[in-house]
Amino acid sequence: MDNICTRILASAWRGVWAVDRDNRFIFFNKGMEDISGLKADDLMGKDLMLLLPDQKIMNEVHFRELFHKAKETLTQVHYSLLPIITTAGELKEQSGQLLPLLDEKGSYAGMVATVERLSTTKIGTTSGDHESAENKLDVIYRNSPVVAFLWKPLAGWPVVFVSENISRFGYQAEEFTSGKLLYSDIVYPEDLSGLNADVSDFEQERQIYFTKEYRIVTSLGEIRWVTERSMLARDEKGGPSYYQGIIIDITHIKEVESALKESEKKYRMIFENSPLGIFDFDKDGIVTHCNDKIAEILGIPKERIIGFNMNRSLKDEKMKTAFREVLSLRLGHFEGEYTAEGNGKKAFIKVDYSPNVSDDGTLLGGVGIVEDIGERKIAEEKLRKYTAELSKANKELESLDRMKNELLSNVSHELRTPLTSIKGYSDLLMEDTLGEMNYQQLKVVNTIIRNTERLRRLIDSLLYVSMAEAETIKYDFSKTDTNELIDNAVTDMAMPIAEKNIEVLRHVQEDLPQIEGDAEKITDMLTNILDNAIKFTPLGGKISIFAAKEEEKIHISIQDNGIGIPPELLPNLFQKFYQIDPSIRRKYGGTGLGLFICKKIVDAHKGKIWIESEQRKGTTVHILLPILQGDI
Incomplete structure (x- = not known):
């Protein structure tokens, strides 16, 4: 940096520091020296993350999260009332900005941090120091959704201070500060021994920051999951003096995690036991997962399928075309005979490809669903042959039906000719044209005429039906x-x-x-x-x-x-x-x-x-x- 920039940065804010893309200090102004008690010459080229424990930043995890958020999103991040303990033993609360630096290509090149506001409190190990820390913590957390606390590392963990929002668990702060309740009283009994052991190990290892997830019991008996993030202050001899930190209700997160695990378990069960072959691949077309069914269909072990590069190694052009539809964020489909890569096994399969796309429309990979349609193809071939045979038989039946209709029509015509003669001569007899007949003879002729007429109607009916079916009426x-x-x-x-x-x-x-x-x-x-x-x-x-x-x-x-x-x-x-x-x-x-x-x-x-x-x-x-x- 040139001298003008240095002077501006040195005077624009209470404090300014900067690191390069590898988190190594490249700037630390006079204001930061006054705030931290550290010298710029001692810091240049050192890793910021390695310095954090020495600086005793009380919420180190929180600071790291802010830093990485600014680095990953390439947007400025504001921080407020971030507590640190200086080399002189002072508690200082900083408010400022984290500003990512970008190179010519728009990529991350480093970070500038500013300190805009500052307040200082002296912390010791006396009860007065505890009260001062208690008041300060109340300022820090009074508008926070997290519960702040300060307790002593004694049996049961007596509480010196707890923020009023402990009421979210159904308790009042006075119940703890009066000694009526110890912190251990609200820890879920099944988790208490494990928490005790972890705290004991932590204190013996002479660490500063303690993080743990466990369960507590509300005043109504409801079990809630919390995560604790606290700092252990030590006395002049290095022994534990007090804990100060926060607990955050993570019950909802745990429920989501449990639901996700159950969902993943069900998905895994479906994935492994599906009658269809299923495989996942990444954006480069490399298979990352597959089930046993696809190995059975292709006759290839799973370990040989996983890692297969579909983009480069697929030889079947139709299969490759279907797969590459996914690279264009479209659905792909293949159906037909496929020769498996590696073993040459031929199988009739149907494959449907679907892209896996992120929220911003970026291709993450895809999923392939494989169905063995060999039996269906055999059934289709049998059906095709059966249909052909049926069509042939149908044509023969149609031919026979036509022959029947023609025969029926011919017979009907042939029968009508003699019937006409029979009826005509019978009518002549009835009219006495051929001579007078007696009663018995008339009765017989009448029967002949009646039955002839009946037979004519029958023949006409058969003839009509045959003509109707032949569509010749x-x-x-x-x-x-x-x-x-x-x-x-x-x-x-x-x-x-x-x-x-x-x-x-x-x-x-x-x-x-x-x-x-x-x-x-x-x-x-x-x-x-x-x-x-x-x-x-x-x-x-x-x-x-x-x-x-x-x-x-x-x-x-x-x-x-x-x-x-x-x-x-x-x-x-x-x-x-x-x-x-x-x-x-x-x-x-x-x-x-x-x-x-x-x-x-x-x-x-x-x-x-x-x-x-x-x-x-x-x-x-x-x-x-x-x-x-x-x-x-």
Whole structure:
């Protein structure tokens, strides 16, 4: 330093000293010589930290913490009422600043300390000295969250002074200074013998500063952790004279430490027993930890995995690309066959990389999660083969289904040809065109016609189903009269209606609007519903047909007073080949296709069909068909 700077530093504050980056003194002004009783010439080049015990700084740990805080953060730190004992035996309390020095690159180059305020007290070993120290400590700690004390190194540690904030533990200062309580009375019994032994060893080793963590008991019986930091003053013979220092409640810190240990224990348990391979790596890509599972997956001992440099030694390009995503603070992913470095073992694995980032966004390293997907790959391959086989079988089934539909269609067409002839000749016989027949002959011909018609409906149903599955059904939409459709259906079923002496009642609204539909298929649909109604209605029963306009639709309903249907079976009635009970099929006949075909026809007309029924009372089938737009 030049002379001008030296003069400024020497006069700007009560005291100034400076050390270089190695904590060696490079400046110590006259004010500091007066304060400390030390000479600058004796200090130059000496280590500050080695000097601290000789200077008897009463809160050495506190000073070191302040010094390192300023050094690490490169920001000035203020200190207040820092007590030191000079070579002359005086207690001096300093307030000032610690100012870090920086070089051209902004790095730490040393420290300047200033003393701005100073107060001095003489300390001896008499009771008067104790009282003076007690008063001074009260000034130091009256606004501090820590509890200050001064006690004698006698049995039980009688307390000469304790700050009023001992009340944080439920006690009053007078309880101790009056002798009612000794300090040992509040030490947790299980910790007392250990604390006694440590204090005894400390005094025999002729040290100055005592630090210890132990438990105390509050006035309410609550156990609290404290840390004690105290200085032992010695008499002229070097024996212990008194302790002065502080205790700080660290219960919360201990609880946090305990929680962290428990959390770490759980993490370690998860880490070691995970079914997945887990490893940590630092910012350079060097593996720092791994569990047994990853060693098992890769077939490499843990000691060979730890220390592996992923950034330099990974050879698999896809794996390297996934890992290097972490270096860019992104997630990385690899899935596929991987050849382990070192032993050449091949394994199908999935790896997910995650970066570990500090609060300021700096990369600290990362974590890798490895899953052995070999069994999944085998299962996927088996599934792929099974799917291929299933697809092949499905194609064969589709081919067989087409063959079945074609056969059914051809057979249906072939059957309809002779049926047409049978029905035609039967009609000629019934009309006496080929000569008059007696009653018995007419009855036989009537049976032939009825069964021929029944067979025709069956063939038409099978043909419709085959065409529906082949998606070859064509509809001829045109203007259609609803009354006429109902009449045609009733006429088609006239013979079975007459045979069972069923009364058919019509409740059809006059002047019903026309619908746009396929008249033939709607008639087939109504005929199928009537056929079912006739089939399940007893002799002499009744069937009612209703038709009326409802908003933009025609509502047709066919109601019988037959055997009815259980409510839980209603949702299944429109399924193909569905019948309520085998015994019903044997008694009443049928293929289970009628209602399926009815729904197909209604759906093709953008209508709706549903059934309401009550057992032993009858069934009603409802149909809604859209009205022709011009007739609405």
